Amino acid sequence: MLSYIHYLDGWPRFGWSNDTLAGPLAAIRHQQGRLLGRMEALGFDLRAEAVLHTLTEDVVKSSEIEGEFLDKDQVRSSIARRLGLDIGALAPADRHVEGVVEMMLDATQNYEAPLSDERLFAWHAALFPTGRSGMTKIIVGAWRDESSGPMQVVSGPMGRERVHFEAPAAERLPEEMAAFLSWFNGPASHDPVLKAAIAHLWFVTIHPFEDGNGRIARAIADMALARSEGTSQRFYSMSAQIRQERGDYYRVLETTQKGDLDITRWLLWFIGCLNRAFDGAEKTLANVLRKARFWEAHAGHPFSERQRKVVNRLLEGFEGKLTSSKWAKLTQTSPDTALRDINDLVARGILVREPSGGRSTSYSLSDVEEIPLKGGISGS
Structure with missing residues (x-):
């Protein structure tokens, strides 16, 4: 033994x-x-x-x-x-x-x-x-x-x-x-x-x-x-x-x-x-700083609860590519509702379409502007 x-x-x-x-x-x-x-x-x-x-x-x-x-x-x-x-x-x-x-x-x-x-x-x-x-x-x-x-x-x-x-x-x-x-x-x-x-x-x-x-x-x-x-x-x-x-x-x-x-x-x-x-x-x-900068930069802009949830997931490090089907699963909505949510954010410049296109179209957040945080610290 x-x-x-x-x-x-x-x-x-x-x-x-x-x-x-x-x-x-x-x-x-x-x-x-x-x-x-x-x-x-x-x-x-x-x-x-x-x-x-x-x-x-x-x-x-x-x-x-x-x-x-x-x-x-x-x-x-x-x-x-x-x-x-x-x-x-x-x-x-x-x-x-x-x-x-x-x-x-x-x-x-x-x-x-x-x-x-x-x-x-x-x-x-x-x-x-x-x-x-x-x-x-x-x-x-x-x-x-x-x-x-x-x-x-x-x-x-x-x-x-x-x-x-x-x-x-x-x-x-x-x-x-x-x-x-x-x-x-x-x-x-x-x-x-x-x-x-x-x-x-x-x-x-x-x-x-x-x-x-x-x-x-x-x-x-x-x-x-x-x-x-x-x-x-x-x-x-x-x-x-x-x-x-x-x-x-x-x-x-x-x-x-x-x-x-x-x-x-x-x-x-x-x-x-x-x-x-x-x-x-x-x-x-x-x-955390990136997430705070994003919401400060978009303070006062309208987001539905579904949009806020998925955007936060993206800011926290979403694994894989975001597609309309994944959006629908995350928010428990229909594919049509998911696509409307996504298209709204694309039109506002918050999401961008990845170049692949087609049925596998995926989306990512546009770059978050590096703005200082009110009452916070810089990311340096």
């Missing part, structure tokens, strides 16, 4: 090379402070828009890492409603979306509150409101047991599965989780960013639930990062960046969990991923 990290003498007393981490850690803390400073300089409305965008990405992408795809409009509406943000018409969210949003907001908005068994049980129950993972009934709101055999992370077709990791036996969970929670809630003995990275690795290695461990581990890391910044406002998404680097994420986790108690490699990867998440926040800021 493979010797996983949790079987080693000394577990969970992790070690790492301070000399190796000192430079990257100093750089990431500088970037973190710089990003927070830039975002704090935004006006309230722009800052709220950036937070809404970031939290939406965090919820959607954390689920995508596990192969689960949530409706982005439902997630955005659920978050906006819970934060008291006015985004116009709200899309009704199903109870699964509401549960994922509830967990993430509790982790990031109530970051100062202690983490406990009961809080984790509530998060887990929120993730699985039907008591099932897919069609499989699972233990919800409690630690896993051995009824389904050892907890393993596997891939590959049935009969040729590859075991990537085997978690500690269920009988160890009360003691393992008590040690983890005591450390997590205790005073910081090292840099808070390192604490977020260690918390992620430690929790996902214990793997205390039948399902949902990855999503909860990322929520715990976000909670620790919020503590490191002293703010509930989120301007970057680690989950969105991990989604982009999912292959590397799983590889470094597997290597670390099959290695020794020196977790320098994992910490370096986490710091690097966080740095790249900050780069993603710069794109979020650019999109």
